[in-house]
Amino acid sequence: MLTFLHTADWHLGITRRFLAPEAQARYAEARIEAVREIGRLADREGCAFVLVCGDVFDSNHVDRQVVVRALDAMAAFTVPVMILPGNHDPADAASVYSSRVFRDRCPDTVTVLDGGEPVGIADTDCRLIPAPWPTRHPGTDLAAHALAELVPDPDRVTVLVAHGAVDVLSPDKDDPALVSADVLDAALESGAVAYVALGDRHSVTSVGDSGRIWYPGTPLATDFGEGAPNQVLVVRLDADVVQVDEHRVGGWTFMRHEAHLDGAADVDVLDAWLAGIGDKARTVVRLALIGTLTPAEDARLWDAIEMHAHLLASVTVSDRRTDLTVAAGDGDLTDLGLSGYAADAAVELAQRAAGDGDAARAAQDALRTLFRLAAGTS
Numbered sequence: 001m002l003t004f005l006h007t008a009d010w011h012l013g014i015t016r017r018f019l020a021p022e023a024q025a026r027y028a029e030a031r032i033e034a035v036r037e038i039g040r041l042a043d044r045e046g047c048a049f050v051l052v053c054g055d056v057f058d059s060n061h062v063d064r065q066v067v068v069r070a071l072d073a074m075a076a077f078t079v080p081v082m083i084l085p086g087n088h089d090p091a092d093a094a095s096v097y098s099s100r101v102f103r104d105r106c107p108d109t110v111t112v113l114d115g116g117e118p119v120g121i122a123d124t125d126c127r128l129i130p131a132p133w134p135t136r137h138p139g140t141d142l143a144a145h146a147l148a149e150l151v152p153d154p155d156r157v158t159v160l161v162a163h164g165a166v167d168v169l170s171p172d173k174d175d176p177a178l179v180s181a182d183v184l185d186a187a188l189e190s191g192a193v194a195y196v197a198l199g200d201r202h203s204v205t206s207v208g209d210s211g212r213i214w215y216p217g218t219p220l221a222t223d224f225g226e227g228a229p230n231q232v233l234v235v236r237l238d239a240d241v242v243q244v245d246e247h248r249v250g251g252w253t254f255m256r257h258e259a260h261l262d263g264a265a266d267v268d269v270l271d272a273w274l275a276g277i278g279d280k281a282r283t284v285v286r287l288a289l290i291g292t293l294t295p296a297e298d299a300r301l302w303d304a305i306e307m308h309a310h311l312l313a314s315v316t317v318s319d320r321r322t323d324l325t326v327a328a329g330d331g332d333l334t335d336l337g338l339s340g341y342a343a344d345a346a347v348e349l350a351q352r353a354a355g356d357g358d359a360a361r362a363a364q365d366a367l368r369t370l371f372r373l374a375a376g377t378s
Contacts, residue, residue, distance in 0.1 A: 001241065002126050002157045005042045007232040008053035008199025009218040010035060011088065012070050013062030016223075016314075018284065023313045026281070030252055032069050034219040037249045038232055039077040045234045045247075048124045049079050053199030053216070054086020054133065054163030060096045067101050075107040080121060082128060084113045086163040086199055090133040113161060116146065120156075127153065129193065131162040139176045143196075144183045152192045157238060160187065163199040166207050181208055188212050195237055203227040204246055212242050220250035224286055252282045252313070261291035261324065267301045274308040274315070284314045288321035295371035298326045326353055326364040346370060 012031055019027055042050050057066065074081050085091040091114040096102055113119060113130035120127050131146035143162040152158075167178040179198070187193045188210050196213040203226050207213040214233055221229040230250030236243040255277075259270045270287075277283050285308075293301060309315045349370065352363035 001236050001238050002124060003045065003047050003234065003236045004126070004159075005038065005045065005047045005050045005232055006053070006197045006214065006216045006235050006244075007038055007050065007219055008086070008163070008197075008216050009055045009202055009222075010052065010070075010220075011055055011058040011218065011222055013066040014058040014222060016284075018286075018314045018316045020314070027252065027313070028066075030250065030282070031220050032073050034250045035070065035073040036076065038219060039073070041232065041234070041247055041249065042077065042079050047079055047234065048126070049121050050077060050081045051128070051159070051161060051197050052081065052083045053161055053197050054084050055088040055199060056083055056086075057089040057096050060089050060092070060094045062096065064101050067096060067099070068105060071102070071105045071107065071110070074110055077107075077109055079109070081107075081110045082113055082119070082121075082161070083110065084130055084161050084163055084199065085132040085134075087133050087136055090135050092135050118158075125156050127156045127158050129158060129160045131160065133163060137177070141176070141178060141180055141183070143179045147183060147187050147192065150187070150192050152190065154191075154239075157195075158193045160184070160193045160196045162196065165200055166198070166213075169201070169205070169207065181213075184208070184213055185210065191239070194239055195235060195242065197235075202229055204231045204233070206244070211244070212237075214244055218250070221252045221254050224254045224256050224284075226254065251279065252284070253279070254284045254286075256286050256288070256318075258288040258290065258321070261289055261293055261297075261301065263293070264297050264300065266291065267293070267297055267304065270301070271304040271308075274304070274312070277312065280308075280311040281313060283312055285312055286316050286318055288318045289324040290322070292325045292327050295326055295367055298324075299371045326367055 015024060016027065038050060085097060089096055091097060097112045097114060113128065114132050118127045118129055129146050129150060131142040133142065143160060147160065162179060164177055164179045166181050168181045170178055184196050185208055198215045201215040202218040202222060204217040205215040216233040217231045218229050219232050230248050231246050232249055234245045234247060261267060305315055349363050349367045353360055353367050
């Protein structure tokens, strides 16, 4: 039985604008460490090779250091590493795989599947059918093209290696590069291929009912909304049997949280929720804040968020999903202890903040700042 490790979407060199420089540096190192862990896992599971189905690099223009560190990590693998160019790192004229730094430092165990011919794996009865991306916009189903004239080989276990969205999972039905699920199923039913190794989807996903078409997801989470990231797959198969096991290799978490805030007690609940998050240094949080608070409660909210931001990898507030109103009553303004022009300005801000539109939001921000400054000097 053939055993190999199926992975994809490493996205080495990716940057996340919501991460501070210190957190971004740790995140970049975690991506390299995930690659190293893939090599160790391949050894532990007795894999004959590692198959990377596209988007090893986040683009063809990643920094030279990213390429050098990636190749250094892959140099430690004891089994062949087969890399398919994807839509982020296509095999075009600017390909990272044809760059001098990649060619000069590429280990002998690493093969780039940038051609259209079947590729055998030494010391196995496996052949790979690659469907590399030649450009970012190929305008055709590359997997179907690779399968079009494929002749079954009963003496070898054939694996299709492709990257892209399968039509049955994509909301964009007009994309000409969609991978046809019907074509994949037909290739499996005919015996032309025994397994379809895909990349592009960042969550572990089995496609269809055959149990032989899989996305492994990304080995380290890249964004919010990824249902099952941080995984790779160990595949064991022959013509009659397939066993696919998920293995967690990454440790970063991206979380969305919607908080309804209508008083001090709700602010305390959100504060406790943030405090209860485990592994804070590797957790990214995006908040949606909905409700109405007094200026004092709002100041307490932002003080809490700022404090947790020192511990978490990132805490941001969604502009699109946040609808938080700051409403100041006469008692709130009196508590500020202002007089003269400052008191008059506070009253005017409170009046403007009670309205709608951009002017009201700007007044709420100003009122929020005023209360936080007043609290800091009291």
